[in-house]
Amino acid sequence: xxxxxxxxxxxxxxxxxxxxxxxxxxxRGETSAKVMSACGHLLSASAEEAAAGCSQACFEAALRFxxxxxxxxxxxxxLRQPRFxxxxxxxxxxxWYGLYPASGVDLIDVTYDAATHTLxxxxxxxxxxxxxxxxxxxxxxxxxxxxxxxWAGAYTPRWDVCKFIQIDADHxxxxxxxxxxxxxxxxxxxxxxxxxxxxxAPNSPVFGLDYVLESCxxxxxxxxxxxxxxxxxxxxxxxxxxxxxxxxxxxxxxVLGGVQIRLVSSGVMxxxxxxxxxxxxxxxxxxxxxx
Numbered sequence: 001x002x003x004x005x006x007x008x009x010x011x012x013x014x015x016x017x018x019x020x021x022x023x024x025x026x027x028r029g030e031t032s033a034k035v036m037s038a039c040g041h042l043l044s045a046s047a048e049e050a051a052a053g054c055s056q057a058c059f060e061a062a063l064r065f066x067x068x069x070x071x072x073x074x075x076x077x078x079l080r081q082p083r084f085x086x087x088x089x090x091x092x093x094x095x096w097y098g099l100y101p102a103s104g105v106d107l108i109d110v111t112y113d114a115a116t117h118t119l120x121x122x123x124x125x126x127x128x129x130x131x132x133x134x135x136x137x138x139x140x141x142x143x144x145x146x147x148x149x150x151w152a153g154a155y156t157p158r159w160d161v162c163k164f165i166q167i168d169a170d171h172x173x174x175x176x177x178x179x180x181x182x183x184x185x186x187x188x189x190x191x192x193x194x195x196x197x198x199x200x201a202p203n204s205p206v207f208g209l210d211y212v213l214e215s216c217x218x219x220x221x222x223x224x225x226x227x228x229x230x231x232x233x234x235x236x237x238x239x240x241x242x243x244x245x246x247x248x249x250x251x252x253x254x255v256l257g258g259v260q261i262r263l264v265s266s267g268v269m270x271x272x273x274x275x276x277x278x279x280x281x282x283x284x285x286x287x288x289x290x291x
Contacts, residue, residue, distance in 0.1 A: 018070035020107040020124040020132075026070045027105050027205045035061045035212065036205075042215050043208040054216035062216050065209075076191035079288055080111060087169050089119045089139070095191040096121070098136075099203050101184065102149065103127035107191065108136065117141060119164075121188075128152040137174055137186075139164040146174060146186075170195050194220055235280075236287050248284065251277050 018026075026032060039058040054062075065071065078094035089112055096108045098121070107124040119139045126132035129149045137146040139162075148158035165173040170190040175183045187201045197210040197220055213220055235241065255270070285291045 018073035020076075022070050023073050023076070024105060024107055024125045026068055026074070031065050031068055032205055032209075035065045035209065037061075039212045039216075042212055054212075058212065059216045059218075062209075062212055062218055066213075066218060072193075074191070074196055075193040076107070077286075077288060078190070078192075087166055089117070089141070090114075091169060092119060092172065095124070096188045097191055097196060097199075099187045099201055100127060102129055102152075104203075105205055108188065129156060137162065139174075144174065146176060171199075235283065244280065245284070248277070248281050 035058075038055070038061040042054065042058065076095035080093035081091065093110055093112050096110050098106050098108045100106055103126070106126065108121045109124050110119065110121050112119050117140050121136045121138075123130055123132050123134055123136050126134065129152055130136050130147050135147070137144065139145075144162040144164040145159040146162040147156050148160045150156065150158060160176065162177075163175040165175060167173065170192070172188050174186040174188070176186065177183050187199075187203070189195050189199045189201070189204075194210070196204075197206055197213070199207065201207060210220060235244070255274075282291070
């Protein structure tokens with residue numbers, strides 16, 4: 001009885017939404033580590049081990065990972081991402097995953113300042129060098145600066161020179177020069193579930209997890225090759241999205257005007273149109289992070 005009360009209280013506290021720290025906690029935590037441990041044979045270089053396929057322990061660990069309450073939150077709202085996808089600095093706005101040596105994976109809010117042509121990454125989750133809420137790096141068309149990691153646990157006033165490397169609309173790197181001529185690479189991927197799980201960064205805590213889920217017969221939600229994902233991208237990131245947003249904005253005014261001049265006298269067509277309008281409006285507002 002006490003155990004049931006404890007679980008009920010935990011459910012009330014946790015709710016259904018996941019904060020950035022909860023999302024990163026899933027990636028850094030025991031749930032994802034168990035998947036990597038139980039399914040390591042699938043990612044092994046040994047052909048014999050890989051040929052063994054998905055074991056029962058691997059399947060159960062992967063299933064628990066997908067059943068985690070923060071699994072769907074691995075896709076974060078891309079509030080400022082432009083309607084039309086491109087590789088310009090403006091289009092890189094949104095929430096990203098970044099791989100940092102000190103903390104593994106962090107969530108980064110990337111914004112673009114049009115006045116100074118500056119792309120800026122602010123940490124939503126931080127480490128002992130750059131706390132959450134602080135700017136981690138800035139990049140312009142001609143320069144790149146990153147907060148130094150010389151002082152842990154204290155405010156860091158120093159900025160170091162870096163190099164911003166654009167890969168595509170969902171990936172970029174920041175290269176930090178090291179003494180001796182080497183460099184350290186900070187890798188970033190947009191905070192979308194399929195992009196995260198298929199990320200080819202070896203330091204990613206879920207590196208190869210897309211292959212694990214595929215081998216175990218478990219589908220990734222919003223799979224990039226699915227018809228639904230194609231329609232989803234067409235809804236939110238195409239030239240037609242501008243028209244859709246204008247229609248969503250003007251539809252109530254058009255209906256109100258039609259009622260006033262008695263053009264909309266029958267509810268036969270009005271009801272399905274209203275339902276379609278509400279459905280599209282909810283999809284857009286959810287994607288943008290307003291609801």
